[in-house]
Amino acid sequence: MTSEQYSNLDLINLVDSFPSAATHPISHAERLGELSILAHNTRTLGYILPSVAAVLKDTKLSGTHWGFAGKVITLTGETAEERSENIRETAQSWRENGIFGILRGWRNELYTVYSPKGHEYFKLERSACPLFGVVHLTAYTTSPLKIWVPRRNPAKPTYGGLLDNTVAGGISSGMSVFETLVKESEEEASFPGSLIREKAKAVGHVSYFYQRMETAGGEEGLLQPEVQYVYDLEVGNDVIPKPCDDEVQDFHLMDVEQVRKAVSLVRGKYDIYIVLLDFFIRHGIITPENEPDYLEIGSRLHRLLEFPTW
Amino acid sequence: MTSEQYSNLDLINLVDSFPSAATHPISHAERLGELSILAHNTRTLGYILPSVAAVLKDTKLSGTHWGFAGKVITLTGETAEERSENIRETAQSWRENGIFGILRGWRNELYTVYSPKGHEYFKLERSACPLFGVVHLTAYTTSPLKIWVPRRNPAKPTYGGLLDNTVAGGISSGMSVFETLVKESEEEASFPGSLIREKAKAVGHVSYFYQRMETAGGEEGLLQPEVQYVYDLEVGNDVIPKPCDDEVQDFHLMDVEQVRKAVSLVRGKYDIYIVLLDFFIRHGIITPENEPDYLEIGSRLHRLLEFPTW
Numbered sequence: 001m002t003s004e005q006y007s008n009l010d011l012i013n014l015v016d017s018f019p020s021a022a023t024h025p026i027s028h029a030e031r032l033g034e035l036s037i038l039a040h041n042t043r044t045l046g047y048i049l050p051s052v053a054a055v056l057k058d059t060k061l062s063g064t065h066w067g068f069a070g071k072v073i074t075l076t077g078e079t080a081e082e083r084s085e086n087i088r089e090t091a092q093s094w095r096e097n098g099i100f101g102i103l104r105g106w107r108n109e110l111y112t113v114y115s116p117k118g119h120e121y122f123k124l125e126r127s128a129c130p131l132f133g134v135v136h137l138t139a140y141t142t143s144p145l146k147i148w149v150p151r152r153n154p155a156k157p158t159y160g161g162l163l164d165n166t167v168a169g170g171i172s173s174g175m176s177v178f179e180t181l182v183k184e185s186e187e188e189a190s191f192p193g194s195l196i197r198e199k200a201k202a203v204g205h206v207s208y209f210y211q212r213m214e215t216a217g218g219e220e221g222l223l224q225p226e227v228q229y230v231y232d233l234e235v236g237n238d239v240i241p242k243p244c245d246d247e248v249q250d251f252h253l254m255d256v257e258q259v260r261k262a263v264s265l266v267r268g269k270y271d272i273y274i275v276l277l278d279f280f281i282r283h284g285i286i287t288p289e290n291e292p293d294y295l296e297i298g299s300r301l302h303r304l305l306e307f308p309t310w
Numbered sequence: 311m312t313s314e315q316y317s318n319l320d321l322i323n324l325v326d327s328f329p330s331a332a333t334h335p336i337s338h339a340e341r342l343g344e345l346s347i348l349a350h351n352t353r354t355l356g357y358i359l360p361s362v363a364a365v366l367k368d369t370k371l372s373g374t375h376w377g378f379a380g381k382v383i384t385l386t387g388e389t390a391e392e393r394s395e396n397i398r399e400t401a402q403s404w405r406e407n408g409i410f411g412i413l414r415g416w417r418n419e420l421y422t423v424y425s426p427k428g429h430e431y432f433k434l435e436r437s438a439c440p441l442f443g444v445v446h447l448t449a450y451t452t453s454p455l456k457i458w459v460p461r462r463n464p465a466k467p468t469y470g471g472l473l474d475n476t477v478a479g480g481i482s483s484g485m486s487v488f489e490t491l492v493k494e495s496e497e498e499a500s501f502p503g504s505l506i507r508e509k510a511k512a513v514g515h516v517s518y519f520y521q522r523m524e525t526a527g528g529e530e531g532l533l534q535p536e537v538q539y540v541y542d543l544e545v546g547n548d549v550i551p552k553p554c555d556d557e558v559q560d561f562h563l564m565d566v567e568q569v570r571k572a573v574s575l576v577r578g579k580y581d582i583y584i585v586l587l588d589f590f591i592r593h594g595i596i597t598p599e600n601e602p603d604y605l606e607i608g609s610r611l612h613r614l615l616e617f618p619t620w
Contacts, residue, residue, distance in 0.1 A: 021331030021338075022616045028331075118602075177598045201594035205608050227605060229598055282592055284511035288487045288539055292428075295537060295619050298515050302612035306332045309605050 005264045009293040016300045018209035039072050043116040046132045047223050083122035091128040102218025110173040114308045123173045130222035148241050150248040177229045189241035200231040206278050206301045225305050315574045319603040325581050326610045328519035349382050353426040357533050393432035401438040412528025420483040424618045433483045449476040449543040460558040474582050487539045499551035510541040516588050516611045535615045
């Protein structure tokens, strides 16, 4: 990637970087051949890199907490609680021994991983999810026409000073999608809950399969299939977002051209622009006439993931 | 399928019925094992049923017009014109000999099939190539949100009397997406071109891989991967669609509940509801709270197809 300006498809390629079984069956099969599979019965819950599988087999806890059968790895435990405790002990011991750099970003926040039937299969510390390649859910808002774009706090260890989506946050275990949206809107933009409940409109989701780059922090190549629930929030001139927690430095009201330029020039946290690409398609800004890769972009923004959700 | 009322996911399953390589790798591999591949170099242009491949090998023209190497079938000809002529002669001879029922619906309308690089690879009579690119337009009025729904002419041989999308039409060879939209809007709903050019807004596409059912006419199981470019048209009370050609009997202004009920009860031309499901998701009518299969539906409405487009 030497060009100064990224096309929309370049951004998709950076973010939806795991090969597709439909369009690239050979690369997909080769990639899959290198990975171990975290499985329940015959269903895939996640993919595990060889480097992580090797550490897992070598962990003291592997005999009691994990099962190994060729490429297939299983987490032992009869109930969701037992499995959550087993994987927590494993991740905790890696953290204490400084084994994976990504665990230095430990959040004390649990994500839920679902069984093939959509029930809770186990809970897992958020920062450890890419080690097991399990799905991550995010709720977002975007404000039409002009877009309120926050600049991240320059003091943040990840992507300090870069632009971001208006509001976004991971869905913690036990929270619904909409509750998460209300909570994050208050925390990140000082939007009152009543505004979100009245005006935020569900408009679909985006999903993609990210192989983490070095700039994401932690080990390169960790697997991060992601789902983001997307909401539009149309606000008048009287509604102005204000930073509340320390995530955001300030908000800028940018027109579409300013945002598109920022998107195509950016270096770094590419995945934050995925929601904007979907916004541009839904609002007739990216069209079949001005975007030669319209169909591929629209489909890859909604990748069908092979992992269960609820 | 015994239930009287179809869920949204039931409708998706009826229409996006070819197994997915990502979520159902075993069924996908088995299905692929049965099929021949129409290919150019190493890229798949289409899949061919065993019943069609057998006829193709048996056709007098097979020696000059077609190449066979195991599962891989190629169309001979150095240029798009030569390939178009070779496939036209093949389809024409089948039509004359009454070999495939689906060719009784011959339209004298050409569709373009694209090369892996997005150039024209050949043109093919519409009825013979359930392949690519049909525009579907949904027109709706706001406050309250209502949708203009046409009832198809009961005298039509296919799906007579059933509800349909406001305006829809296949993209003929040489026509752009937007030109097709303008033309079909005039022909099917008497919408003036100026209204469409001013107000129709591109809002994305839907794509899926349909295995034709008996009710679709012609041979059962024929493979029909489809792409539909979707536009929203917001109109005031002064704009009323009127039938112009013989496709439509009359238009009804239906509220969302009436349309949803019609969708969930319908028998027959399921694919016309795909565009409405996407509309319901984009407009916050189907939400993560009221639709347990929200993610699967949203992803399968945008299936990444393994065939080239432009």
